[in-house]
Amino acid sequence: MNLDFQSRIVLFFSMLIVGVQLLTLVTIYWVGRENLLSQSEQNLLYAENIFKRMLTEQGEQMASETRILAADFGFRSAVSDSDQTTVNSALENLTYRIHGQRGFYVDLQGNIVADTSGRLQKQPFMFPVAINNAETQGKTVGFAMLDGEFCQLSVAPVLAPLPIGWVVILNRVDQGLVEKFKQVTANPPDISLLLQTENKINILSSSLRKPDAAFFLALLRQAPVAEDSAPKLVNIGHVAVIALARPLHTARSEQAISLVLHIDLLTALQPYLLLVYASLALMVFGLLATLCGTYYLAKNISQPVRELADASQRLLDGGFDEPLTVTRRDEWGLLAETFNQAGRIAKEIITLKEQDLLRREMVASVSHDLRTPLTSLHGYLETMQLKANQLPEAERERFLAVAVRQSEKVGRLAQELFELAKLECQATPVQLECFNLLDLVQDVIHKYSMTAKQRGLNLNAILDTHVPMVFADIAMIERVLTNLIDNALRHTSAGGEVKISISVTDSRLRVSITDTGEGIAAEYLPRLFERDSRIMRQHKPDSGGLGLQIVAKIVALHGGSVHVESSLGMGSMFSFDLAIAEINPIV
Numbered sequence: 001m002n003l004d005f006q007s008r009i010v011l012f013f014s015m016l017i018v019g020v021q022l023l024t025l026v027t028i029y030w031v032g033r034e035n036l037l038s039q040s041e042q043n044l045l046y047a048e049n050i051f052k053r054m055l056t057e058q059g060e061q062m063a064s065e066t067r068i069l070a071a072d073f074g075f076r077s078a079v080s081d082s083d084q085t086t087v088n089s090a091l092e093n094l095t096y097r098i099h100g101q102r103g104f105y106v107d108l109q110g111n112i113v114a115d116t117s118g119r120l121q122k123q124p125f126m127f128p129v130a131i132n133n134a135e136t137q138g139k140t141v142g143f144a145m146l147d148g149e150f151c152q153l154s155v156a157p158v159l160a161p162l163p164i165g166w167v168v169i170l171n172r173v174d175q176g177l178v179e180k181f182k183q184v185t186a187n188p189p190d191i192s193l194l195l196q197t198e199n200k201i202n203i204l205s206s207s208l209r210k211p212d213a214a215f216f217l218a219l220l221r222q223a224p225v226a227e228d229s230a231p232k233l234v235n236i237g238h239v240a241v242i243a244l245a246r247p248l249h250t251a252r253s254e255q256a257i258s259l260v261l262h263i264d265l266l267t268a269l270q271p272y273l274l275l276v277y278a279s280l281a282l283m284v285f286g287l288l289a290t291l292c293g294t295y296y297l298a299k300n301i302s303q304p305v306r307e308l309a310d311a312s313q314r315l316l317d318g319g320f321d322e323p324l325t326v327t328r329r330d331e332w333g334l335l336a337e338t339f340n341q342a343g344r345i346a347k348e349i350i351t352l353k354e355q356d357l358l359r360r361e362m363v364a365s366v367s368h369d370l371r372t373p374l375t376s377l378h379g380y381l382e383t384m385q386l387k388a389n390q391l392p393e394a395e396r397e398r399f400l401a402v403a404v405r406q407s408e409k410v411g412r413l414a415q416e417l418f419e420l421a422k423l424e425c426q427a428t429p430v431q432l433e434c435f436n437l438l439d440l441v442q443d444v445i446h447k448y449s450m451t452a453k454q455r456g457l458n459l460n461a462i463l464d465t466h467v468p469m470v471f472a473d474i475a476m477i478e479r480v481l482t483n484l485i486d487n488a489l490r491h492t493s494a495g496g497e498v499k500i501s502i503s504v505t506d507s508r509l510r511v512s513i514t515d516t517g518e519g520i521a522a523e524y525l526p527r528l529f530e531r532d533s534r535i536m537r538q539h540k541p542d543s544g545g546l547g548l549q550i551v552a553k554i555v556a557l558h559g560g561s562v563h564v565e566s567s568l569g570m571g572s573m574f575s576f577d578l579a580i581a582e583i584n585p586i587v
Helices: 005-071 073-080 084-097 128-137 175-184 213-222 270-316 331-386 393-424 437-454 474-490 522-527 534-538 547-557
Strands: 102-107 112-115 140-146 149-159 163-172 190-196 201-206 232-236 239-248 256-264 433-435 458-462 470-472 497-505 508-515 562-567 571-579
Touching: 005 073, 005 084, 005 140, 005 149, 005 163, 005 175, 005 239, 005 256, 005 270, 073 084, 073 149, 073 163, 084 102, 084 112, 084 163, 128 140, 128 149, 128 163, 175 190, 175 201, 190 213, 201 213, 213 232, 213 239, 213 256, 270 331, 331 393, 393 547, 433 437, 437 458, 437 474, 437 497, 437 508, 470 474, 470 571, 474 497, 474 508, 474 547, 474 571, 522 562, 547 562, 547 571
Parallel strands: 458 497
Antiparallel strands: 102 112, 102 163, 140 149, 149 163, 190 201, 190 256, 232 239, 239 256, 433 470, 497 508, 508 571, 562 571
16 A cells, blocks of 8 residues: 555554554553452452341340340249240240241250240251350351241340250341341442352342342352452353352251352443543544644645655756745745755756856857868968969959958957857846937948948838837947848848838837848747757858857847747848836846
């Protein structure tokens, strides 16, 4: 996948922010979970103490009431006299007063003498271990299963002054005790009382809405019942709970009753989940904000880079005239300015190289141009030197005339070369001044009027007397007019016409020189003002070929341009423009 620079920046920062936020989210969840587990373990141990205290308080109340009855003189007398009716009545009153379930009076032989239900008289007492504990400890409080119900029992001796029997009271431990536990406990865990046989669980009481024996069976496999075990995290299917299982001492060893306290982890995690959800929402919001901010930042970073890359490509393609737009004052702005400066330097270097190449080509061309007249001049002079006494007078005069013409041509070419060199290196200062262009044009026409007449040409000017003043170098403009008019006269046959006109266009003055000469082919026009143009090479015998180059350089120094329109065999029109002094003078 090929992404651009801006997309890579957005992707990098987005992944970085998402990674940091996910790490924060996981950290919050993990720390919250560990804190919850620790807090839940403490809550289970605290809840265990609370529930056992409730059972102890209830058992102590039962034992106290039982001892009061056992110590009652009337009750002891009824027991001594074997008054079963009085004993039953006293037991019924006690069980009613303490909201008990059953009451028994057991003799020293362990047989039931009185039973408030009237069903078990004269039968062995079903919980002999409780009698033995009461005999050694003076009283006992424990748990037992009676008629399928979970009960708490209290045993107290009847003393006269030695034990003559035992009063046993049983109180049912039902759902009410569980509800009371949940009322008096802050953040109570779920509590269940279980009767456990070999592979079966009987739920005696539970705070769960729908208690399931299979659930507790699986729970006790992972968190067995033990006196000193710590709370344990167990997983039952898709449910995770923190559980604590404790045994309850019963009056019969075959009856294994346990207290199970447990906390549903998902329910306990709700406050932390809200924090996690809030963090998740903030993460999404932060991600969107990051995407927007990163996109804005990436755009601000990548756009200058892209512009710099485009500008570099343009620079490689030769587009030196399209610099970067500097709109910022920061490091990017400094880089853009430096790049533009480097582009200008590169342009100058290339320009210097091109000028140097042009100079070399011009020197080579001029050397060739100079070689022809110098060779001719040398040949004629050498001939005259060798045959001075043998040549007739007329022949000698002809040789001298040819030598003079060739020397004039060499002088003219040298002068043009000198002028062009000074213009290219800007060694000739431009002396700007206001002057009347009409007067200058008339002076130049007057200078060439005799030449035009000798060649049979009509040289005239169409001039308006209201032409405004121009702001230019009068000597240079005279040179431009001289070169163009001389060029027109030399390339126009006898009977032709050379016309000079002046017009005002776009706040500038335009001078046009039109001839009816031989004209120039269209393919030569684009490079007419270059040294190596084909049209220049064709006319080198008559001139050095540098006149039009000098014209173009002078006009360019005045902020103008030279235009040419020509048709082969129909003549040509050369025109150039100058600044009007009153409107837009060039400084």
